[in-house]
Amino acid sequence: MALQPVPSEMMLDSVAEYHGEDGTWDVERLAPWLPAEVLQKVTAVAVDPLSTEKDTIFWTRSSNGCFSTKTAYLLANPPQYDSRQQLGKQIWQLPVPERVRCFSWLVYLGKIATNQLRFSRKCSPSSSYYRCEDVTHLSCPP
Template identity: 30%
Template sequence: MQLATVAKLWNDQGWNLHFRRNLNDWEMCRLAELFFTLAQFSNLSVEEDSLVWNVGSKGWFTVNSAYEDLNTVGIEEVEWPWKRIWKTEIPYKVNCFTWLLAKETVLTHQNLNKRGFHLCSRCFLCEEQGETVNHLFLHHKWTSQLWQMFTNMREIKWVKPERIKEVLKCWNRDGNAGRKEERWKIVPSCIWWTVWLERN
């Protein structure tokens, strides 16, 4: 029975188990547990097996259903700031760069090391710390001055988040200013693109 398939052991009447020997009394409880476990699989049929995508309502895979499923995994994913990346009036290459930053996959020394390129991880701008996405684009002393300059222009008291994605989530909310809102939305991408060009 070890190598038996479900098709060999199940038919329209239910499970048809055959044992090589008679069961002992003490094994009957285990058999009852087995039948109880098997009873939980009530949607078996004699039809040929097929793949079913349980997330979608129709039973087949769509990118949209996969995206919606991923966005319901946790609060952090539900709040993914894609509109703040793709719905801004900046060059497409800067949008793509911002997307990579939000995913923390821009090719800094840290990410190159993860991909097998063994480099001495040091920030090109300050040569004091390891070069990570969040250090280079948020917490580096020169980058911090850029952030400070823009927040001072709006007289915003702003605590800089730890990560890029958190900046995208809070930036519009903290600096909303009517007609100038569209210009304000692109400030993070402008800072990040400028830092990247300076770094390279």
């Protein structure tokens, strides 16, 4: 992330060495090393000049603060959620009887034995029938 190689003696510098006693960041000292957008984010963080806490390294992508290849992988490859996947989860949270949730789940999975599905599986001679051609006709009167 640095604009140029950071000298090894600077690698052990603490945060306190980059801000003044009043808590303002020493931008002139940081600017040669950080891209402008990163410098802007760093300087937006308020520093408590009276803090006596020791500097520590903390990986914010994990609950314990320790870096791991798993958290780095998840950062580089965030899980993708699509609306269809969300719908599947929402079905099980519906405030309806269990049998309606189960039926809805089967519709969602495309497992209701409509004539269209039966025909595609070679279980029916025709894909049309006056009552259950496809899922959209499930609520039609007999």
